[in-house]
Amino acid sequence: MLRKRGSVIFCGAFLFVTWNAILVLLLWGRPQPGQPGEAGPEQGAAVGSPSSDVVGDVLRMADTFEAELERQKEILLEIKNHQSLWEPSNRDNPKVAAPRQPVIPVLVIACNRVTVRRCVDKLLQLRPSADRFPIIVSQDCGHAETAQVIRSYGDKVTHLQQPDLSDIAVRPEHKKFKGYYKISRHYHWALNQVFRTLSHSSVVIVEDDLEVAPDFFEYFQAMLPLLKSEPSLWCVSAWNDNGRDGYVDPGRADLLYRTDFFPGLGWMLLKEAWEELEPKWPASFWDDWMRQPEQRRGRACVRPEVSRTLTFGRQGVSLGQFYDKYLRYIKLNTEFVPFTKLDLSYLKEETYRQNFEKEVYSAPVVTFEAVKQGQLTGPGPFRLQYSSKESFKMMAKNLGIMDDLKSGVPRAGYRGVVSFMSRGRRIYLAPPPGWSRYDPTWS
Template sequence: MRRKHLVGVVVVIFLTWNVLMYYMLVSRNPGKVGAVSVQDQLRNLQGDIQRQLSHNSDLLQQLRKFREQKQSEKLDKEIRRTPHPIDTNSVVLPILLIACDRTTVSRSLDLLLKYNPNKKRFPIIVSQDCGHKPTADVIQRYVSEHGIQHIKHPNTTDIKLPWPQRKFQGYYKLSRHYKWALNQVFHTFNYSAVIIVEDDLDVSPDFYEYFSATFPVLHQDPSLWCVSAWNDNGKVGMVSDEADLLYRTDFFPGLGWMLEKSTWLEIGPKWPDAFWDDWMRHPDQRKGRACIRPEICRTSTFGKKGVSKGLFFEKHLKFIKLNDKFVPFTKKDLTYLQKDKYEQYFMKLVKDTPEVTVSEAMSGHKSNMKALKIIYSTKDEFKSTAKKLGIMDDFKAGVPRVAYNGVVSFMYRGQRIYLAPPSNWKGYDPKWS
């Protein structure tokens, strides 16, 4: 109402001003009207009106800026506002499944429905892009038979890109779809949190249990900004059998992840045009916050082909181990994941672990020890060691995959390895890539 009133006032001022200008021009110098041609009067009137329109345009522009500033201030207040106390053990956690043109979305939906313990607490929303009718028909079967929701991205047009970027069209469309779908979840459906999956993911039997138990930790700890079901180094042989083991990580994992509305209110307005996951890993977004991730993945991907053209699938993704045991996380005390407790415990554990060289670790001569620590001081040292031991060796904004305070934890031939920076480590270097 306030905005409509403001626009009405501007329109009235505009019309009133132009009427006054007209009468002033017509009545100007009444004794000389006959000496001035009608054409000259019209020309003068046209010039005055154009100047007034320009002035009005500037005024409207200032009003728009004022309105945007007020909206920004309102958003900042909403983000900073202390959340009302909620029952974190019963808050509704919808599953947002991002879909496009895979009819095998049925595989993902079957598992999500099979393991769903409470459809009211975990409603399933499929957001479809692409306008692919065969996929839409598959999803509609689940709407009628299981009561899931099917929403469709209204804009499936190609995005105009300069020639060098045209090959990334899929990444631009995916980012556009994510933004629209998350706005639907948080602003249209008004949920307070969401669990996001894609149409090429299998989920574990304790997928819902995992997110149910970690949501209270995420909600109560401002140093966390997501929970992920994914371990980038979670290949068979590189994880322990401790299915209940959870970590904090500075690296945004994705691939089955949860965030709260307060976080979306912060990052949604500046959402990128493409490569949204790498954008999330930038310091400007992460702001020193961490995610929770498991030792053994609660999701695995069967999507060999997608916007990444099967990148990493044959060499890495298809070897990811999906947890097959049900862990009763909601009955466990997960407060150890809170920042102060976790850093005191985890960093002491790494500090007290015997240090060896990569050659000593690979030789097996110290296999009787529970864990070993290998120090890296440079980017090249990290990459060389990672390649030898078989873990992911890349960085995003200077952060190695799964790292926390620079430490990467994984299994090598049945032994825990901590690939860690030196004790005088000063933090991540964004130039490491």
């Protein structure tokens, strides 16, 4: 509206000046007495006889023109002053001049669990803006009761239904894994809908059995500029694989890490990354495929100290794998952290790597027995060193953190280091100094 009013003012000013310029030219071109086309005596009497002092007439006409031009100048200055009222400057009205906030859709992957309501309810309760964080629920399986739950939200969510519900032919030995094939097909279709059909440039993906933290949206809003500007990052996750209560520092809910392990479970992806992944998207086990070196290509994800998602879905295609031992005890953050107001430049690759390695390898080395039996003295942090796949798995398992590796990368690990808390002290389970690369055979 302001732009339209400003345009009208400028058009009016242009027409005013143009008209007066034409008028001036016409007056200057008016024939003087004695020139061809001059009025006769009778006509001269009708319009007023000109003075015989031609020079005086010209000077008086020039004075008239000067006065008229001065009046036009005053009118134009008045128009300019009115324009400043219609279009406030950035300095005087920063609210009007504030840059437009990006739109970050949240894609909920659903199938046949009516408990999707718990996930969607929390998202709707916590999102700060419906325009900036549209919620898209993509449903597979054709489950009528789940579809009814999703439709009950009306226009608060966008309900997509994956059209291909056909069976998938798999090798006999993979018959029990058919669910993973259908999930991969669904992800492929749903992400294409978000990026290609709906033309979004980023997305946060959650599954229907996740509950989110109070600062879930704040976290991803703050992370988006970093993800876009850092080629060394390819995802942002809300999940800490070792984020069980007692294994994280609750007083450092603001602490974020780079990790070489793709965490999933509430994660952000850019359109550019999807265009890279989509042509080779796997038929099954998409999350483990994401963890392969060919996809990761040396890039990292960002993950929090304290998780911003919590899974409540024990039943699923994984048959509760890890749920009873680890996932059900993940600590969900309850403290709102204003991430958009924090300086996150410490997560840039070179800065982060140097600071992280300095802290890890300047920490005193301790024995596994000392950590296990709680015999550490001092505030920490401490370094616990492993030298082989077997020593890593033994120490991780006995200390209560996840001991599995994917393509040689430990869960939540960065450059081979896994950070966790033990009896209130920070422990870095780390390879020897001089670490250079992961060994894919460590799986």
